[in-house]
Amino acid sequence: MLARPLIERKRDGGRIGSGEWRQLMAAYAAGDIPDYQMAALAMAIYFRGLDRAETGALTDAMLRSGATLELAHLTKPRLDKHSTGGVGDKVSLVLAPLIACLGVAVPMMSGRGLGHTGGTLDKLESIPGFRTGLSLAEATQQLEELGCALIGQTGEIAPADRKLYALRDATGTVESIPLIAASIMSKKLAEGLTGLVLDVKFGSGAFLPAQERGLELARTMIELGADHGCPVIALLTAMDRPLGRACGNAVEVEESIMALKGEGPPDLMRVTYALGAEMLLLAGTVRDRDDARRRMEVAISSGRAAEYLQRLIQAQGGDPRVVDDPGLLPEAPECDVYVAPRAGVVACVEPRAVGHGIIALGGGRTRVEDVIDPAVGFVITARPGDVVKAGEPLATIYARDEAGLAAGREALTRAIVVADDAEPPLPLIAYRITEAGVEAYTDG
Amino acid sequence: MLARPLIERKRDGGRIGSGEWRQLMAAYAAGDIPDYQMAALAMAIYFRGLDRAETGALTDAMLRSGATLELAHLTKPRLDKHSTGGVGDKVSLVLAPLIACLGVAVPMMSGRGLGHTGGTLDKLESIPGFRTGLSLAEATQQLEELGCALIGQTGEIAPADRKLYALRDATGTVESIPLIAASIMSKKLAEGLTGLVLDVKFGSGAFLPAQERGLELARTMIELGADHGCPVIALLTAMDRPLGRACGNAVEVEESIMALKGEGPPDLMRVTYALGAEMLLLAGTVRDRDDARRRMEVAISSGRAAEYLQRLIQAQGGDPRVVDDPGLLPEAPECDVYVAPRAGVVACVEPRAVGHGIIALGGGRTRVEDVIDPAVGFVITARPGDVVKAGEPLATIYARDEAGLAAGREALTRAIVVADDAEPPLPLIAYRITEAGVEAYTDG
Numbered sequence: 028m029l030a031r032p033l034i035e036r037k038r039d040g041g042r043i044g045s046g047e048w049r050q051l052m053a054a055y056a057a058g059d060i061p062d063y064q065m066a067a068l069a070m071a072i073y074f075r076g077l078d079r080a081e082t083g084a085l086t087d088a089m090l091r092s093g094a095t096l097e098l099a100h101l102t103k104p105r106l107d108k109h110s111t112g113g114v115g116d117k118v119s120l121v122l123a124p125l126i127a128c129l130g131v132a133v134p135m136m137s138g139r140g141l142g143h144t145g146g147t148l149d150k151l152e153s154i155p156g157f158r159t160g161l162s163l164a165e166a167t168q169q170l171e172e173l174g175c176a177l178i179g180q181t182g183e184i185a186p187a188d189r190k191l192y193a194l195r196d197a198t199g200t201v202e203s204i205p206l207i208a209a210s211i212m213s214k215k216l217a218e219g220l221t222g223l224v225l226d227v228k229f230g231s232g233a234f235l236p237a238q239e240r241g242l243e244l245a246r247t248m249i250e251l252g253a254d255h256g257c258p259v260i261a262l263l264t265a266m267d268r269p270l271g272r273a274c275g276n277a278v279e280v281e282e283s284i285m286a287l288k289g290e291g292p293p294d295l296m297r298v299t300y301a302l303g304a305e306m307l308l309l310a311g312t313v314r315d316r317d318d319a320r321r322r323m324e325v326a327i328s329s330g331r332a333a334e335y336l337q338r339l340i341q342a343q344g345g346d347p348r349v350v351d352d353p354g355l356l357p358e359a360p361e362c363d364v365y366v367a368p369r370a371g372v373v374a375c376v377e378p379r380a381v382g383h384g385i386i387a388l389g390g391g392r393t394r395v396e397d398v399i400d401p402a403v404g405f406v407i408t409a410r411p412g413d414v415v416k417a418g419e420p421l422a423t424i425y426a427r428d429e430a431g432l433a434a435g436r437e438a439l440t441r442a443i444v445v446a447d448d449a450e451p452p453l454p455l456i457a458y459r460i461t462e463a464g465v466e467a468y469t470d471g
Numbered sequence: 472m473l474a475r476p477l478i479e480r481k482r483d484g485g486r487i488g489s490g491e492w493r494q495l496m497a498a499y500a501a502g503d504i505p506d507y508q509m510a511a512l513a514m515a516i517y518f519r520g521l522d523r524a525e526t527g528a529l530t531d532a533m534l535r536s537g538a539t540l541e542l543a544h545l546t547k548p549r550l551d552k553h554s555t556g557g558v559g560d561k562v563s564l565v566l567a568p569l570i571a572c573l574g575v576a577v578p579m580m581s582g583r584g585l586g587h588t589g590g591t592l593d594k595l596e597s598i599p600g601f602r603t604g605l606s607l608a609e610a611t612q613q614l615e616e617l618g619c620a621l622i623g624q625t626g627e628i629a630p631a632d633r634k635l636y637a638l639r640d641a642t643g644t645v646e647s648i649p650l651i652a653a654s655i656m657s658k659k660l661a662e663g664l665t666g667l668v669l670d671v672k673f674g675s676g677a678f679l680p681a682q683e684r685g686l687e688l689a690r691t692m693i694e695l696g697a698d699h700g701c702p703v704i705a706l707l708t709a710m711d712r713p714l715g716r717a718c719g720n721a722v723e724v725e726e727s728i729m730a731l732k733g734e735g736p737p738d739l740m741r742v743t744y745a746l747g748a749e750m751l752l753l754a755g756t757v758r759d760r761d762d763a764r765r766r767m768e769v770a771i772s773s774g775r776a777a778e779y780l781q782r783l784i785q786a787q788g789g790d791p792r793v794v795d796d797p798g799l800l801p802e803a804p805e806c807d808v809y810v811a812p813r814a815g816v817v818a819c820v821e822p823r824a825v826g827h828g829i830i831a832l833g834g835g836r837t838r839v840e841d842v843i844d845p846a847v848g849f850v851i852t853a854r855p856g857d858v859v860k861a862g863e864p865l866a867t868i869y870a871r872d873e874a875g876l877a878a879g880r881e882a883l884t885r886a887i888v889v890a891d892d893a894e895p896p897l898p899l900i901a902y903r904i905t906e907a908g909v910e911a912y913t914d915g
Contacts (some may be wrong), residue, residue, distance in 0.1 A: 031643050035643040038517065038643050061507075062506070062507035063510035063641065063642055064642055065507070066642075067510040067513065067644060069511065070482070070514035070518075071643070073482065074514075074518045194507060197475060198507055198511035199478035199479040199482050199511055199515070
């Protein structure tokens with residue numbers, strides 16, 4: 028099969044058929060189509076787009092390039108949550124045990140951090156001993172026995188997507204909505220879900236900052252889900268400031284543990300409950316959003332959610348004692364308080380600057396092969412709109428050494444702007460998007 | 472140096488600077504930038520284009536990636552002709568000796584056939600012993616001693632272009648005017664020319680069939696030449712039917728020899744004289760086009776042009792006796808006359824169908840690595856507009872065997888349409904394009 032005619036057809040605005048997508052992606056996964064042809068095709072798709080049927084066919088083709096979780100024998104509903112990524116976004120760490128302890132199976136496949144955004148797998152691996160590299164057989168068994176597994180995209184799942192994603196990263200073809208949607212959904216559909224909740228970020232720190240692009244991505248993924256018998260609901264949430272206070276890896280695990288014990292910061296809890304309610308509604312195990320919210324609050328206040336996290340950590344080889352004693356998480360040798368350089372109002376806490384600060388500390392990646400330091404990061408207590416005095420603490424920097432502290436201070440100087448006045452931040456949860464359309468979000 | 476930011480900038484409609492082009496193409500030629508990144512960039516260029524300065528910088532960068540012919544010490548003007556390619560286009564074989572024998576140096580670098588279009592190098596190599604693979608040193612010496620050399624793009628010349636061209640062929644990024652122009656001009660500028668004449672084909676058998684696209688390519692190359700101190704003049708000529716009668720390799724050499732002896736078909740001679748006049752005018756060795764035409768006619772009628780061809784063939788290792796005895800060229804074992812299937816008017820002789828027929832006979836290439844049979848081809852005497860009787864000979868097929876004859880007949884059945892009436896063909900020479908603009912062409 029020759030790829031060039033398909034590249035030329037897409038370049039000229041034509042369609043690629045379902046059978047062609049299947050052949051193409053199977054040949055690509057097998058190494059029979061060179062990366063340079065796929066790179067040219069990806070760029071042509073960047074300009075020409077894919078229609079709904081093509082996006083579905085590409086998703087299928089990538090899904091079928093590998094194995095899937097076979098979970099139909101579980102009687103439980105099977106839900107996952109996917110976020111388009113941000114800074115301080117540890118919702119997955121809180122939500123997976125919280126929803127799983129309420130009787131919903133959560134086969135959650137996450138990624139690693141790259142660029143300014145963090146990754147759930149990196150955060151989890153800051154728990155001593157925690158294994159994210161479960162095989163599909165191990166993950167299936169754990170889902171049967173415990174009801175939750177936190178895993179990465181194994182070599183078995185959607186290898187064509189894995190290869191294409193790495194190629195897109197190198198060729199400036201990441202920001203294509205059909206390619207993003209197909210990549211995410213090929214992995215999510217491999218989880219054998221009965222429903223999926225999407226957290227689509229918008230704002231300066233989001234992958235697609237413009238609200239309209241976020242809405243378009245949400246719509247595309249909802250269509251893909253509908254076409255594959257997997258209902259998808261999306262919330263559009265703000266990423267113009269970090270979510271919660273902790274930004275890094277071990278510090279975010281600690282904040283997640285505190286959240287499961289009822290001591291999470293309000294913005295983190297609001298997003299967690301909102302996404303959790305959608306999961307429970309899709310699972311059909313609650314009457315309405317109020318009911319969902321109440322059940323989640325009880326799971327936390329009763330200690331059941333935290334206890335579930337302990338079992339989950341233990342099942343995946345981690346040290347479960349971190350839940351009672353977060354001091355067992357990696358700790359940075361150096362820390363320092365960052366204070367307000369002047370009196371005024373916090374005008375912004377810029378997530379990209381914070382994310383690049385984590386990279387500067389050694390806690391993030393600019394390249395896939397970079398090794399990260401789990402102990403470093405920030406805890407930023409300042410929120411946009413806060414009135415502060417000069418010298419008032421705004422954040423704590425956790426670093427490997429003095430140079431790290433200096434890099435952290437420099438990053439925060441760029442990230443946290445104290446000014447005479449401040450624009451209001453974006454609404455934390457702006458829209459709820461379903462197959463029926465887009466509605467402004469209200470908690471009630 | 473990282474290519475991704477440049478890919479993203481071009482994708483978003485930005486410019487790549489001169490220094491960036493130089494670094495990029497040097498790194499690509501050195502193998503430090505992978506093909507998949509260059510493929511994505513080429514596709515982004517396909518959609519976004521390059522402005523005049525960028526096209527110039529890319530041309531420079533490819534030119535500087537290799538060696539050049541150093542001919543400034545020759546006191547003669549140095550002219551070349553480049554054609555965008557077609558079927559039956561053997562003008563280079565006639566023009567190079569014809570112009571060189573009039574005292575103009577002709578360092579002519581040609582290509583091989585690919586797809587439906589033939590290549591001058593393949594045609595030359597049907598002359599027993601003829602070597603087109605001269606080194607730059609050999610070519611320089613021959614230009615000093617004889618005033619003409621017919622060579623291919625050696626590994627020394629513009630290696631970045633060579634690599635990029637092969638990649639574009641595989642990735643559907645050939646038909647980009649700035650990339651075509653930069654590719655041609657990087658090689659032509661490496662010849663150390665004092666002027667260049669372009670034969671831009673238009674019509675169904677041309678690489679860019681639409682007249683406007685041909686004009687745009689001509690303008691882009693004229694601008695590139697102007698920016699590099701190499702005046703360029705272009706003629707837009709018809710490729711809605713083959714040029715001349717012979718289509719193949721040895722058969723085209725034979726027709727070229729006959730043309731240099733004063734027995735060329737009228738359309739071939741008209742295009743040859745028109746392009747030759749532009750070369751002589753750019754060389755400054757003639758008063759006007761009439762003077763140029765007269766000198767070319769005398770060179771042919773006096774036998775001087777044919778005699779020059781003999782010396783040229785001898786200099787490049789070929790058997791010079793072919794000029795007196797074309798029977799020494801490779802001859803196909805089988806030949807057959809193709810006759811009109813009905814009475815009527817020849818409505819078209821479709822060059823693409825003829826070109827694909829040559830491939831079917833074994834005389835052309837679908838892939839760069841294909842080996843060709845120099846002896847096979849067609850001599851098509853039917854011209855669009857000819858009134859023919861049923862059974863009247865329209866062409867002769869030269870083939871390796873019976874299967875070849877059958878393939879040739881099938882190709883001619885598709886190529887030569889005899890109908891009740893015919894649209895007039897395109898004007899053979901439609902426009903003359905200079906830095907000053909576009910003018911309708913008249914021979915006078």
